Amino acid sequence: MRTLHLRTSIARVFPPRRPLLLPTRHASTAATDARSAVTRTKNLIYGTSLTLGILLGYLYVTDTRASIHQWLVTPALRLIYPDGEDAHHAGTGVLKALYSFGIHPRERGSPDASGDLEVEIFGQTLSNPIGTSAGIDKGGEVPTQLLALGPAIVEVGGVTPLPQPGNPKPRVFRLPSQNALINRYGFNSEGAEMVAMRLRHRVREFAYHMGYGIDEEAEQMVLDGEAGVPPGSLTPGRLMAVQITKNKNTSEHDIEAVKRDYSFCVKYLGKYADIIVVNVSSPNTPGLRALQNVEPLTHILRSVVQAVKQVERKNKPVIMVKVSPDEDSEEQVSGICEAVWASGVDGVIVGNTTMKRPDPLPKGFLLPKSEANIVLEQGGYSGPQMFERTLALVKRYRKMLDHGPKQIESSEFEKPVSGHSTGDEPSSSIIDKLESSNTKAGNLLNSATSSIGASTERSKEDAAPAPKTHGSRKVIFATGGITNGTQAREILGAGASVAMVYTALIYGGVGTITRIKEEMRDDAKKATKSQ
Ligand SMILES: Cc1cc2nc3c(=O)[nH]c(=O)nc-3n(C[C@H](O)[C@H](O)[C@H](O)COP(=O)(O)O)c2cc1C
Ligand SMILES: *[C@@H]1O[C@H](CO)[C@@H](O)[C@H](O)[C@H]1NC(C)=O
Ligand SMILES: *[C@@H]1O[C@H](CO)[C@@H](O)[C@H](O)[C@H]1NC(C)=O
Numbered sequence: 001m002r003t004l005h006l007r008t009s010i011a012r013v014f015p016p017r018r019p020l021l022l023p024t025r026h027a028s029t030a031a032t033d034a035r036s037a038v039t040r041t042k043n044l045i046y047g048t049s050l051t052l053g054i055l056l057g058y059l060y061v062t063d064t065r066a067s068i069h070q071w072l073v074t075p076a077l078r079l080i081y082p083d084g085e086d087a088h089h090a091g092t093g094v095l096k097a098l099y100s101f102g103i104h105p106r107e108r109g110s111p112d113a114s115g116d117l118e119v120e121i122f123g124q125t126l127s128n129p130i131g132t133s134a135g136i137d138k139g140g141e142v143p144t145q146l147l148a149l150g151p152a153i154v155e156v157g158g159v160t161p162l163p164q165p166g167n168p169k170p171r172v173f174r175l176p177s178q179n180a181l182i183n184r185y186g187f188n189s190e191g192a193e194m195v196a197m198r199l200r201h202r203v204r205e206f207a208y209h210m211g212y213g214i215d216e217e218a219e220q221m222v223l224d225g226e227a228g229v230p231p232g233s234l235t236p237g238r239l240m241a242v243q244i245t246k247n248k249n250t251s252e253h254d255i256e257a258v259k260r261d262y263s264f265c266v267k268y269l270g271k272y273a274d275i276i277v278v279n280v281s282s283p284n285t286p287g288l289r290a291l292q293n294v295e296p297l298t299h300i301l302r303s304v305v306q307a308v309k310q311v312e313r314k315n316k317p318v319i320m321v322k323v324s325p326d327e328d329s330e331e332q333v334s335g336i337c338e339a340v341w342a343s344g345v346d347g348v349i350v351g352n353t354t355m356k357r358p359d360p361l362p363k364g365f366l367l368p369k370s371e372a373n374i375v376l377e378q379g380g381y382s383g384p385q386m387f388e389r390t391l392a393l394v395k396r397y398r399k400m401l402d403h404g405p406k407q408i409e410s411s412e413f414e415k416p417v418s419g420h421s422t423g424d425e426p427s428s429s430i431i432d433k434l435e436s437s438n439t440k441a442g443n444l445l446n447s448a449t450s451s452i453g454a455s456t457e458r459s460k461e462d463a464a465p466a467p468k469t470h471g472s473r474k475v476i477f478a479t480g481g482i483t484n485g486t487q488a489r490e491i492l493g494a495g496a497s498v499a500m501v502y503t504a505l506i507y508g509g510v511g512t513i514t515r516i517k518e519e520m521r522d523d524a525k526k527a528t529k530s531q
């Protein structure tokens, strides 16, 4: 279809050739004139076609739908950079450079404008339910460029308070036959100050373009929402999350030190984020009773809620915690949900890489020799194999979180709307699904609707012993093995509001998010037709 479109535009610019009409004077000069006219016309045609070629090439290459990104750019990067980390740096470097010339790849034609993929979260309307997950842009170097690829959520980070080098290289490994990765970065980070500086620069540039000036006051105007865009993403209908984690040499068992690490990060990064994501250890100290395990986590999350209240911005960021798929025992899941309710954080990002090694896909497939050793590398595994686990975990978290705070679960807490989508029902249309998973059930549960900025009021409530009129429905983002629109729809149907991708983007290239959204629309149409 795209080729056809290109062909018609070319035909329009180059109509079928007509004989050249030349004035006849003296034979010789006429011949010379004719020759030069032909030359001129030729030059004109060559010149035009060159310009046109460049223009069309530009339109094609910068369009995220162009298949060149999948078939050329991604394998080429892999070939040129045998090391996964080098390839990643090259990729983001290219994105940055192209952006500075205004020729970065971007989603064209505003496919989200029709609103068919919109999702309501935190009192805001997201233009679509796709996000990019943590680790793609650890340093906050390319959030704008990533947003241009079409997601409604971009997660920057993880960022540690002080800079730390992470593990020795190599620390990223590819399993191309599986479209999978193994990484043991160990949270390499330039530190909160450096990342905050970059994000501040981005806001100030935006303020300048808006005509507010480039000083602190201009920055504050944008952060306070006067430009009419979310202060993190700086783009309507989209949000930027920033993930914070503790330094490696901060002991997990020193709760006060962990709190200080998170507070430090929030102090620097909080005002540039729409969402603060906290990487937490789930409560699982053997020998401790469930409640004893939940307590430290609740304290840590409460301290993040407190720190966010201090953020110098009119509307404060919301807070989500990211949990590991390996911490999936009943006690761990319920412990995390309890801490989420007790602390007043706004949601959970379900999924991550896994320490386990899933069976290769398709079933019965034997890994090529070159990959058989790689799969033994230590680190977190990510890839399409993770999808079913992520889906199952999302369902569990949805159910558990919808039960509300545990203390009152058994008695008077009102259960959420019965019949809310669990993903088991046959899908009708995407709108139905999104509504049932987010809007319908969400609104009925929302008393004081969560919004960017509502954290403050809500945490006051949270300090009181679990009132019945407790805050809004907790939001879930899903990450882990999501590669296509069908899966994205499935995971949203299971109760997530956003489907996030990382590894699929590495193997699929910059057009991946546009493709996933297109597939979601196609699936929704098919579902409507078959009804
Ligand atoms: C190279 C790499 C680096 C990552 N870095 C982080 C990180 O800093 N923080 C984090 O929470 N998750 C990190 N992740 C996990 C991803 O955010 C994502 O949750 C995981 O890869 C599963 O999603 P996927 O199957 O779409 O890749 C990283 C993943 C990869 C592959
Ligand atoms: C922890 O590590 C960072 C750098 O990696 C260093 O600056 C800091 O001093 C260390 N802190 C302690 C308590 O060792
Ligand atoms: C992040 O959380 C995981 C457990 O979910 C924990 O093992 C890890 O130490 C945490 N990392 C940091 C840097 O806090």
Ligand SMILES: *[C@@H]1O[C@H](CO)[C@@H](O)[C@H](O)[C@H]1NC(C)=O
Pocket (backbone or CB within 6 Å): 183, 184, 186, 279, 280, 322, 323, 324, 325, 352, 353, 354, 379, 380, 381
């Ligand atoms: C996610 O997995 C990585 C290992 O790939 C680990 O270092 C990190 O702590 C995990 N985060 C959470 C929240 O479990």
Ligand SMILES: *[C@@H]1O[C@H](CO)[C@@H](O)[C@H](O)[C@H]1NC(C)=O
Pocket (backbone or CB within 6 Å): 384, 483, 484, 486, 487
């Ligand atoms: C989506 O991806 C999964 C996992 O790779 C695959 O099994 C499934 O067939 C894909 N669905 C579509 C419609 O492409």
